[in-house]
Amino acid sequence: MKYVDEFRDPELITRAAEEIRRLADPNRHYRLMEVCGGHTHAIYRFGLKDVLPPNIELIHGPGCPVCVLPMGRIDDALSVAADSDVIFAAFGDMMRVPGTNGSPLEHKARGMDVRIVYSPTDAIKLAKMNPQKHVMFFAIGFETTAPSTALTLQRAKAEGIHNFSIFCNHVTIIPAIRAILDSPDMRLDGFIGPGHVSTVIGCRPYEWIAKNERKPIVVCGFEPLDLLQSIVMLLTQLQKGEAKVENQYRRVVPWEGNRAALKAMAETFQLRPYFEWRGLGFISQSALRIREEYAEWDSEQRFHVPGIRVTDPKAAQCGEVLKGVLKPAQCKLFGKECTPENPVGALMVSSEGSCAAYYNYEHRKANLLTSISASA
Amino acid sequence: MCLAIPGKIIEIAPDNPNSALVDVVGMRRRVDLGLLEDDKPVPGDWVLIHVGFAMSKISEVDALDQMRTLEMLGECEAAVQEVRGYGLEEIEDKAS
Numbered sequence: 001m002k003y004v005d006e007f008r009d010p011e012l013i014t015r016a017a018e019e020i021r022r023l024a025d026p027n028r029h030y031r032l033m034e035v036c037g038g039h040t041h042a043i044y045r046f047g048l049k050d051v052l053p054p055n056i057e058l059i060h061g062p063g064c065p066v067c068v069l070p071m072g073r074i075d076d077a078l079s080v081a082a083d084s085d086v087i088f089a090a091f092g093d094m095m096r097v098p099g100t101n102g103s104p105l106e107h108k109a110r111g112m113d114v115r116i117v118y119s120p121t122d123a124i125k126l127a128k129m130n131p132q133k134h135v136m137f138f139a140i141g142f143e144t145t146a147p148s149t150a151l152t153l154q155r156a157k158a159e160g161i162h163n164f165s166i167f168c169n170h171v172t173i174i175p176a177i178r179a180i181l182d183s184p185d186m187r188l189d190g191f192i193g194p195g196h197v198s199t200v201i202g203c204r205p206y207e208w209i210a211k212n213e214r215k216p217i218v219v220c221g222f223e224p225l226d227l228l229q230s231i232v233m234l235l236t237q238l239q240k241g242e243a244k245v246e247n248q249y250r251r252v253v254p255w256e257g258n259r260a261a262l263k264a265m266a267e268t269f270q271l272r273p274y275f276e277w278r279g280l281g282f283i284s285q286s287a288l289r290i291r292e293e294y295a296e297w298d299s300e301q302r303f304h305v306p307g308i309r310v311t312d313p314k315a316a317q318c319g320e321v322l323k324g325v326l327k328p329a330q331c332k333l334f335g336k337e338c339t340p341e342n343p344v345g346a347l348m349v350s351s352e353g354s355c356a357a358y359y360n361y362e363h364r365k366a367n368l369l370t371s372i373s374a375s376a
Numbered sequence: 377m378c379l380a381i382p383g384k385i386i387e388i389a390p391d392n393p394n395s396a397l398v399d400v401v402g403m404r405r406r407v408d409l410g411l412l413e414d415d416k417p418v419p420g421d422w423v424l425i426h427v428g429f430a431m432s433k434i435s436e437v438d439a440l441d442q443m444r445t446l447e448m449l450g451e452c453e454a455a456v457q458e459v460r461g462y463g464l465e466e467i468e469d470k471a472s
């Protein structure tokens with residue numbers, strides 16, 4: 001009962017759930033991918049899967065930036081930070097992500113200067129406060145956080161902060177969706193589109209999914225009602241045989257995106273020819289590197305970066321889970337060797353990782369179902 | 377990091393149009409407005425904040441809904457922690 005009471009309007013939830021049941025063809029199995037890790041988290045947290053009829057399957061997508069980063073990138077950055085003159089600064093989300101020889105936090109325990117920052121501009125402040133050291137900010141995220149890194153680069157250049165650089169791991173969402181659509185073992189009927197990434201890129205970049213791939217995509221908010229409404233919109237399109245881009249999250253996402261953010265990104269970043277993603281392999285033009293004009297603030301141009309490539313531990317099936325081929329609990333290590341307290345893979349670290357979300361909420365699954373049927 | 381945290385603009389710094397004092401669940405923090413150049417918020421406006429940067433303007437109703445969503449997601453504490461973390465100088469000032 002608890003969750004339903006918290007909802008903005010429990011009656012609307014019940015109605016949306018009924019609408020979904022009405023629209024879903026019982027002879028058909030629907031596979032809908034939620035691209036964004038925030039949605040994965042919300043879906044488990046609210047127990048939404050139990051509100052949906054069994055023939056609607058939600059497939060977790062690659063939209064958790066911590067999860068898709070291959071371990072070699074962490075090893076690379078930590079190898080630069082092994083120099084005692086370097087401070088390794090990153091968001092809290094990164095701290096417990098395992099590298100080959102342990103996470104940033106474990107390196108800190110062994111004496112590395114590792115600091116949590118909550119905003120990239122704070123990494124600049126850290127550099128100002130430690131003029132005798134070099135601060136390397138480990139930048140991570142999709143288009144949600146890339147514009148902040150872009151402005152931070154511009155500020156660092158404008159202010160002439162010379163003991164500061166960025167180890168850039170920013171990735172872009174569209175090529176990842178393309179890679180998933182191209183993979184032969186994946187059959188999808190439609191997409192629940194990322195909400196906050198779309199605040200920046202807008203809805204236009206998804207149009208090829210509708211036009212060329214003939215799949216509907218609905219940009220979606222993060223409340224339970226948002227998710228259910230987006231599923232209603234997807235099923236409506238599927239029922240009519242349509243494939244369009246729709247914006248359910250209009251209260252936040254402008255169709256054209258955020259021009260200032262895109263401009264800052266274009267001025268500071270360029271596309272890498274290719275970049276390795278955990279589980280998805282090398283994807284061309286799927287990540288951002290820092291432009292030549294900002295070379296001084298690019299850790300990769302400034303320091304020797306070994307370019308370490310490591311495969312995940314053999315039994316870990318993070319790649320399959322990231323591609324949506326396996327469910328988290330189907331990984332051999334799930335809940336045994338790999339738990340949120342002792343994560344083997346990054347999907348178990350971040351709250352947006354599907355393994356952590358599944359682990360944390362699995363036991364609450366029944367709640368929403370009981371309360372929905374009780375209130376119906 | 378991917379959280380969108382709602383906050384209300386209290387004042388814009390007189391010496392820096394990109395720096396705003398923002399109220400987030402009772403905490404006051406400096407937030408960067410550089411990404412809202414095309415549509416600058418004014419005091420009283422609500423914004424969604426990502427990693428210290430205001431990313432979009434939203435209505436008050438939606439801001440309150442967003443806060444409730446964070447609460448329901450069990451992310452409220454993470455959001456508060458993130459916001460508390462903004463502005464290193466203040467923290468270092470207190471520490472020294």
Ligand code: SF4
Pocket residue numbers: 315316317318319321328331332333334335338339343344345346347348355
């Ligand atoms: S349970 Fe652990 S090892 Fe298995 S896929 Fe999830 S994060 Fe990777």
